[in-house]
Amino acid sequence: MCSSLFDDPAAVAETISDEAANSKPADVALLADLASANRILFKQGVVDGFGHVSARHDKHPDRFLLARNMAPGLVTADDIVTFDLDGRALNANGRAVYLERFIHAEIFRARPDVMAVVHSHSVAVVPFSILKGVPFRAVCHMGGFIGICAPIFEIRDIAGDASDLLIRNSELGAGVAKVLGDGNVVLMRGHGSTVVGDRVKQAVFRAVYTENNAKLQAEAMRLGPIEALTAGESETTARVIDTQVDRAWDLWKMQAEGRI
Numbered sequence: 001m002c003s004s005l006f007d008d009p010a011a012v013a014e015t016i017s018d019e020a021a022n023s024k025p026a027d028v029a030l031l032a033d034l035a036s037a038n039r040i041l042f043k044q045g046v047v048d049g050f051g052h053v054s055a056r057h058d059k060h061p062d063r064f065l066l067a068r069n070m071a072p073g074l075v076t077a078d079d080i081v082t083f084d085l086d087g088r089a090l091n092a093n094g095r096a097v098y099l100e101r102f103i104h105a106e107i108f109r110a111r112p113d114v115m116a117v118v119h120s121h122s123v124a125v126v127p128f129s130i131l132k133g134v135p136f137r138a139v140c141h142m143g144g145f146i147g148i149c150a151p152i153f154e155i156r157d158i159a160g161d162a163s164d165l166l167i168r169n170s171e172l173g174a175g176v177a178k179v180l181g182d183g184n185v186v187l188m189r190g191h192g193s194t195v196v197g198d199r200v201k202q203a204v205f206r207a208v209y210t211e212n213n214a215k216l217q218a219e220a221m222r223l224g225p226i227e228a229l230t231a232g233e234s235e236t237t238a239r240v241i242d243t244q245v246d247r248a249w250d251l252w253k254m255q256a257e258g259r260i
Contacts, residue, residue, distance in 0.1 A: 023082070023090070024059040031077040033200045034065055039256040040249075041118065042073030044208045049073075051120040051192070053207075054104040055200050057082060064108050064117075069096040085109045087170065099168050103194055106173030107180065114196045116203035121192035124214035129187040136187060136213075137228040139220060143213030144229060144237030145184045145206055152187045153179040165191045185210055201249045202242065208252075 034055050041047045049071045057063040064083050067075045081097060082090045087105040089097050104117045128136040128150075135149040155163055158175045165188075167173050176194060180186040184206060187193045195210055197203030220226045229237065254260045 023063070026065055026080075026082070027058045028077075030055055030058050030200070031065070031080050034067075034080055035075050035077045036253050036256065037116075037118075037200050037204045038067060038072040038075035040204055040252045041120065041207060042071075043256045044211075044252060046118070046120045046122045046207050046211050047072045048121075051118075052098055052100070052104075053118045053200070053203065054101075054108075054116065056108055056115045061112070063090070064104055066098065066101055066104055068092065069098050087173075100166055102170050102173030103167045103176055104173075106170060106177040107194070107196060110174070110177040111180075111182075111196065113198060116197045116200040118195045118197075118203050118207040119192065120195075120207060120211075122207070122211040122214070124211050124218060125187065125193045126191070127218065128214060129189045129191065129193070134221070136185075137217065137226075138234045138237075139213060139217045139226055139228050141229070141233075141237040142209045142241060143216075144234045144241060146210065146213055147183060147185075147234045148228065148231050150185040150187050150193075151179045151181065151183065152189055154189050155191075156189075165189075201245050204252075205245045205248055208248070 034053065037053045041053060051072055052066060054064050054066040057065055062085055065080050066083055067079045068081050070079060081092050081095065083101055083105060084090060085105050085108060087101045100119065103119050107114055107117050128134065129152055137148055138144050138146040153176050155165055155172065158172055167176060176186060176188065185193060185195050193210060195203055195207045197206055217226060
């Protein structure tokens with residue numbers, strides 16, 4: 001799993017040397033949304049003490065925003081650090097950063113259309129990363145963005161059969177981005193999944209419903225053969241449901257803030 005339950009604490013706490021950044025600050029609203037995204041994902045059970053969510057910098061498309069190394073449920077706007085696409089922290093000010101920032105860096109490099117990335121080890125999804133011959137598919141309209149088969153990144157293809165399964169460098173991050181391709185979800189064998197979106201709210205929505213879809217597919221498979229969505233149904237439902245992302249976000253944000 002990424003920044004995972006198997007992380008080496010010393011490695012995850014590695015501190016990147018700060019680099020003077022001649023840059024414009026990120027929009028305050030984007031920082032606030034990214035902080036909320038962390039807490040929402042925690043409250044929705046997608047992340048626990050591990051996992052992370054990032055956003056492409058709104059002023060510098062070759063940079064991205066990601067919290068310092070900490071539990072997602074505790075992230076505030078003040079904890080957000082700016083990184084370049086090589087995974088270097090530009091304003092960490094001595095704070096430790098996530099080991100697996102390369103997942104985000106390489107996806108942002110490969111996919112100019114992606115504005116936000118969520119990496120998690122959500123419990124219902126991980127089994128589909130290790131099942132042979134059982135594709136993870138969209139099985140309900142809320143999961144249409146998954147499509148007819150989410151690809152699986154096999155770290156052994158790059159790192160051999162004795163790695164810690166963590167995406168700890170640019171080569172491995174590029175491998176994840178390549179397997180993701182132009183899709184929305186990539187599974188990572190024995191590790192977790194990574195979900196992308198064209199904005200923070202969409203990526204969070206997709207991460208939550210990736211977990212929900214996995215629960216539904218696993219439950220249905222216990223009853224018998226499943227009838228998954230077709231490619232056309234996946235495309236149409238994804239397009240329609242995407243218009244309702246704010247509806248879910250507003251509810252989840254209020255829950256995360258303890259207002260309901």
